Amino acid sequence: MKISFSGPGASTLVPDGTPLDDALARVTHLGIGAHQDDLEIMAYHGIARCVGDDARWFGGITCTDGAGSPRAGAFADFSDEQMKEVRRDEQNEAARLGEYGAMVQLGLPSDAMRSPEQAGLEDDLFMLLERMCPRVVYTHNLADKHETHVAVGMAALRAMRRLPAASRPREVYGCETWRDLDWMVDSDKVAFDLSPHENLQAALVGVFDSQICGGKRYDLATQGRRRAHATYHASHGTDESTSLAYGMDLTPLVQDAGLDPWAYVSEYMDRFADEVKGRLAGLQGEGGSK
Numbered sequence: 001m002k003i004s005f006s007g008p009g010a011s012t013l014v015p016d017g018t019p020l021d022d023a024l025a026r027v028t029h030l031g032i033g034a035h036q037d038d039l040e041i042m043a044y045h046g047i048a049r050c051v052g053d054d055a056r057w058f059g060g061i062t063c064t065d066g067a068g069s070p071r072a073g074a075f076a077d078f079s080d081e082q083m084k085e086v087r088r089d090e091q092n093e094a095a096r097l098g099e100y101g102a103m104v105q106l107g108l109p110s111d112a113m114r115s116p117e118q119a120g121l122e123d124d125l126f127m128l129l130e131r132m133c134p135r136v137v138y139t140h141n142l143a144d145k146h147e148t149h150v151a152v153g154m155a156a157l158r159a160m161r162r163l164p165a166a167s168r169p170r171e172v173y174g175c176e177t178w179r180d181l182d183w184m185v186d187s188d189k190v191a192f193d194l195s196p197h198e199n200l201q202a203a204l205v206g207v208f209d210s211q212i213c214g215g216k217r218y219d220l221a222t223q224g225r226r227r228a229h230a231t232y233h234a235s236h237g238t239d240e241s242t243s244l245a246y247g248m249d250l251t252p253l254v255q256d257a258g259l260d261p262w263a264y265v266s267e268y269m270d271r272f273a274d275e276v277k278g279r280l281a282g283l284q285g286e287g288g289s290k
């Protein structure tokens, strides 16, 4: 069946050549990211769970067209159109390397998706979610500091809420890209152990040469953050993993369409504030601060 997307720049890739409808229908773990490379930075847990397993397939959705990418070095003189092509090819290369079940790039301009009135993004995501029916979804956390990331996370949330309750994903996680989730209290953290296949992690982020060459060492930074989380996760005992990523559980927001996103996220912030406040209060003794 022919699929139509809201933007003219959309593209699909099925690395193993399965017909697109079947490829979408088999997706069990779905990543929804704003930019080319966001999936590899934030949804590696899902990618790794599906590699080499015929019962699980990772689906990738990248929403923007890559036109606004910074460029330097070998890419310094590239036009927006050339950058779009380079970034689309890099994302497809990662999909092949990570054996994704299907890779969809919506090719939307990033400024078009920051307005909630622009329904194209949400409609595209809803249409794909209906065809995929994933059990697990990874998207941007709603406290990320990049507005386009949050816009994509919110559109993904609205699209999932449009599904019949029984068809909604059973697990939905907000993941780390521009702002990690180490600030959450430990009991709120969903910790993804990424220790196996560290070579694959490095390769997946390393594919995005135009960004790394553009002056941002996402390859080193992503590995470094995962390593730091692994060591700083627990202060006692030895490291149990060598690579860790954090997620915020967004499942309640998807299951309960009446739950306000800000009210939900602010509870995490309140628990963080309470932890810091409680510790300081405890150390100031009966007299309080003087």
Ligand SMILES: [Zn+2]
Pocket: 034, 035, 038, 146, 149, 177
């Ligand atoms: Zn991004």
